[in-house]
Amino acid sequence: MKRSRLEIIKDILKIIQEKKNKIKPTPLLRYSNLSSQSFSQYIEELLKKGFIKEAGEKGKKFFSLTQKGFTYLEKYRDIISFVEDFGL
Amino acid sequence: MPIPPLQPNFGTEIIYSIVVLTICLMIYFEVNKFFKLTEYKGISYFQNTFLFFAIAYFFRFLAKPVVRSLFSIRMYFFNTIILLVFIYASCVAVFYLVYSLVWKKFGVVNGEILIHLIAVVIALIVLLTGNVLFFIVVNIVLLIYALVVVFLERKNKKFKMYFIYLLLVIFSILNIIDILVPNFIFGLQLWIYIFSIVVFLILLYKVLKEIK
Numbered sequence: 001m002k003r004s005r006l007e008i009i010k011d012i013l014k015i016i017q018e019k020k021n022k023i024k025p026t027p028l029l030r031y032s033n034l035s036s037q038s039f040s041q042y043i044e045e046l047l048k049k050g051f052i053k054e055a056g057e058k059g060k061k062f063f064s065l066t067q068k069g070f071t072y073l074e075k076y077r078d079i080i081s082f083v084e085d086f087g088l
Numbered sequence: 089m090p091i092p093p094l095q096p097n098f099g100t101e102i103i104y105s106i107v108v109l110t111i112c113l114m115i116y117f118e119v120n121k122f123f124k125l126t127e128y129k130g131i132s133y134f135q136n137t138f139l140f141f142a143i144a145y146f147f148r149f150l151a152k153p154v155v156r157s158l159f160s161i162r163m164y165f166f167n168t169i170i171l172l173v174f175i176y177a178s179c180v181a182v183f184y185l186v187y188s189l190v191w192k193k194f195g196v197v198n199g200e201i202l203i204h205l206i207a208v209v210i211a212l213i214v215l216l217t218g219n220v221l222f223f224i225v226v227n228i229v230l231l232i233y234a235l236v237v238v239f240l241e242r243k244n245k246k247f248k249m250y251f252i253y254l255l256l257v258i259f260s261i262l263n264i265i266d267i268l269v270p271n272f273i274f275g276l277q278l279w280i281y282i283f284s285i286v287v288f289l290i291l292l293y294k295v296l297k298e299i300k
Contacts, residue, residue, distance in 0.1 A: 006126060049127065072125055079122055082298045086249050087189050088130030 006083070008034070010076045012042060013051060013069050021064045028063060104281045105149035111288040112142035115295050122299055133188035133200075140181035141260070147174035151267050171267075172211050175223065178264050179207035182230060182257055189237050189253075220268045227261045252290055259284040 003011070015031045016023050029039045043063070046052045051069040055062050065073075072079075082088075119135040122128075150170045183203040191199060214223045235254065262280050265272050273280060 006128060009126075068125070075122070075125060078298060078300065079126055079128075082122060082295075083128065083130060085294070085298065086134055087253075088128070088134055 006076075006079065008032075008038075008042060009046065009051070010073065012046065013065060013073050016052060016063055016065050016069070017073060022062050023064075025061055025063065100278065100281070101149060101152050104285070105145055107285055108145045108288055109142050111285075111292050112138040112145065115288075115292055116142065118295050118299050129191060130188055133184050133191055137181050137184040137188060140177045140184060144174055144177035144181055144260075145263075147171075147177060148263060148267055150174075168215060172215055174267065175211040175214055175264065176207045178260060179210050179226075180204060182227075182260055183207060185253060185256065186230065186233065186237060214268070220265075223268065224261075224265065227264070231257055231261060249291075249294065252287060252294075255283075255287045256291070259287055 012028070012032050015028060019027075025043070028043075029036060032039060032042075034042065043052070046069075047054060049068075050066055051072060052063050053066050055064060115138040116135050119131060119138070123131045123135055147170055151167075151174050180203055183206065187194075187199050187203060210223065210226055214220065239250075259280060262273060263284060266277055266280065
């Protein structure tokens with residue numbers, strides 16, 4: 001079954017959280033189960049909207065969650081329940 | 089037993105308007121918390137429904153003869169503008185509600201522009217021709233469309249609000265008819281006000297419960 005946009009965002013954020021809030025782009029792409037094109041679009045969106053932040057360490061790039069990212073994960077069940085109950 | 093006729097006065101009108109306006113704005117700002125977090129289109133259309141209901145009910149209040157006479161709003165131009173905004177906002181609110189249910193089926197087409205365009209056209213036709221029947225027919229068509237959508241969505245067991253949505257559309261149409269053809273529901277206005285408030289309160293309760 002095709003994942004919804006909200007679900008994909010949750011999955012990406014969850015992966016980052018489960019990897020102790022620090023993950024490189026390549027494993028994140030692999031775990032997120034998206035095409036590289038979709039992955040780039042989602043990462044760009046998540047960075048732009050402030051769900052994740054990019055940090056560099058010894059020349060390597062890492063992604064980690066922001067407070068907004070954590071709040072999204074925390075509220076995800078409520079958001080989905082709201083969307084389903086109101087038929088949105 | 090027949091329903092006793094109840095006619096609203098200025099006090100009732102102002103209380104009704106303030107209550108509905110407050111409920112609509114509360115729903116709008118509460119839902120906005122989820123929208124800011126997700127930027128999900130369906131949530132945006134849903135919250136816009138209540139923003140436009142709030143605008144509609146504010147202008148509905150101004151459009152009531154009892155209110156107009158009190159503030160001596162007799163100028164034709166202002167009356168026309170008030171009615172225009174009222175009909176436009178009411179149509180947009182109902183359109184947004186229906187669109188929030190079907191927007192995924194529209195694909196890449198942006199139905200929002202269409203919503204505003206159709207609402208402006210309807211408001212202009214009603215005001216320029218004075219043809220209230222046209223407005224009622226459009227709304228009945230919309231109601232039938234909403235009924236079909238809601239019926240189809242009903243198959244989705246998770247969608248629990250179908251009955252409330254239907255009542256919201258019905259009472260919205262009755263509120264518009266109340267302004268355009270006051271004699272049409274003469275004596276029943278207060279009952280419509282009470283039931284409208286109950287419907288809005290149920291929606292507010294549900295929203296507050298889900299967005300803790």
